[in-house]
Amino acid sequence: MTRRAPKPSGVPKTSGGLGALLAQFQLTDSAFPSGLYTLSHGLEGYVQLRIAGADDVHDLVSGVIRAAGTADAAALALAHRAVASDDWDAVVEADRRLHAIKLGPEQRTASVRTGRQLLGLAEPAFGSAPAVRLGRLVAGGATPGNHAVVVGAVHAGLGVPVRDAVAGDLYALAASCATAAVRLGRSDFRRAQGLLRALRPEIVRAAETALAARDPRDLRSSTPLADVVAAAHERAEARLFIT
Amino acid sequence: MELEQVYKIGIGGPVGSGKTALIEALVPLLVGRGHRPGVITNDIYTQEDAQHVRRTLAGTLDADRVVGVETGACPHTAVRDDPTMNLAAAAELLDRFPDIDVLLFESGGDNLTLTFSPALADVFVFVLDTAEGEKMPRKRGPGTTDSDLLVINKIDIAPYVRTDLAVMERDAHAVRGNGRVILTDCLTGTGVSDVADFVLDRRETLCSSTG
Numbered sequence: 001m002t003r004r005a006p007k008p009s010g011v012p013k014t015s016g017g018l019g020a021l022l023a024q025f026q027l028t029d030s031a032f033p034s035g036l037y038t039l040s041h042g043l044e045g046y047v048q049l050r051i052a053g054a055d056d057v058h059d060l061v062s063g064v065i066r067a068a069g070t071a072d073a074a075a076l077a078l079a080h081r082a083v084a085s086d087d088w089d090a091v092v093e094a095d096r097r098l099h100a101i102k103l104g105p106e107q108r109t110a111s112v113r114t115g116r117q118l119l120g121l122a123e124p125a126f127g128s129a130p131a132v133r134l135g136r137l138v139a140g141g142a143t144p145g146n147h148a149v150v151v152g153a154v155h156a157g158l159g160v161p162v163r164d165a166v167a168g169d170l171y172a173l174a175a176s177c178a179t180a181a182v183r184l185g186r187s188d189f190r191r192a193q194g195l196l197r198a199l200r201p202e203i204v205r206a207a208e209t210a211l212a213a214r215d216p217r218d219l220r221s222s223t224p225l226a227d228v229v230a231a232a233h234e235r236a237e238a239r240l241f242i243t
Numbered sequence: 244m245e246l247e248q249v250y251k252i253g254i255g256g257p258v259g260s261g262k263t264a265l266i267e268a269l270v271p272l273l274v275g276r277g278h279r280p281g282v283i284t285n286d287i288y289t290q291e292d293a294q295h296v297r298r299t300l301a302g303t304l305d306a307d308r309v310v311g312v313e314t315g316a317c318p319h320t321a322v323r324d325d326p327t328m329n330l331a332a333a334a335e336l337l338d339r340f341p342d343i344d345v346l347l348f349e350s351g352g353d354n355l356t357l358t359f360s361p362a363l364a365d366v367f368v369f370v371l372d373t374a375e376g377e378k379m380p381r382k383r384g385p386g387t388t389d390s391d392l393l394v395i396n397k398i399d400i401a402p403y404v405r406t407d408l409a410v411m412e413r414d415a416h417a418v419r420g421n422g423r424v425i426l427t428d429c430l431t432g433t434g435v436s437d438v439a440d441f442v443l444d445r446r447e448t449l450c451s452s453t454g
Binding site (some may be wrong): 054165179182183184187188189190237238240 | 248324326327356358360361362363382384385388389395443
């Protein structure tokens, strides 16, 4: 693939201002309608197999966050940098690689479904030029449009620094897991807030791992237990969540 | 008494399944067995349930021991995701009536995904009824499968709504494993003493396990 020199990309020259912060609040707000409420990020599978009690939630969610550090969050960082330097081949490469390392159909479907939902909202919500361009690539079948990659592209377009973008999305993931734990009856509102506090060091570590990624080949996933549980969840007769 | 020390019963289920009727049948039994209950109902817009409970239990339970909370949202938000307003209402009720030893929380009518926050209910009772159709247990959902007690209400009208009660009960047991199922007709009281036995036995178990 050819790499082009940086040129105007719809990405603000200055970044990290208050406007960018406010836009990031909007994008990472749990009320943002990208469909995250349909995902338990694997927790429901453990609950259905009766191998997840209230005391296991912290370790399970820590595992989800840790895994994101080398996969979704790292792809987000790569996509963010690629959009900022107007390297759309690199955006596509990161997106395809992320899609390839998601083993289960549930994970791939959920990632693409929420990603496309965000693409559809990014124009009215943010006037996001990178999202429009990425949307055309997705519509043309050039790239799948995983949620993390779309988030990276939108954040870059908003002038949100890559570090903040990665941390914000990892926090949104943690908050989504905590909400799922409440809905699954494995936590209450107090424990859920305590969980988010306890997860901060894991989020910081995962962000550092993600930000260290320099190449799509740095994206990787090794979560055999989660993959087995997800496979069982995929065949469950009844479920609350897609994942 | 502090809220943490009061036994809390959460009652949820679809609209019209008989949650209010169960409370109205259960409270006199609890009073008869020496308990001092308080009731907190959740309605989306109104205090209709609270007013109904006050009217029905007049002479058995002081009307001021029944409090309505308008949720203004999906009922599960108020009893599962953010139960702080219910907890605040309970704390205020206990301030006024420190002798209350059992609190019954009635969720607004909801769907099959309803559960209670563990912070709000020590025991979770889910109420279905025969008029919803005999397929309801097979549709599952956490209320049906994971509640501490599943009540199938309105057994008296099953023949008139083309529900085979035996099928409904069989399927309920099939999806609940060892979870208890009790059949009731709350308007005549059928099965309600079994519900009282269950919730009070569970209270004894919790008290003994927490010392």
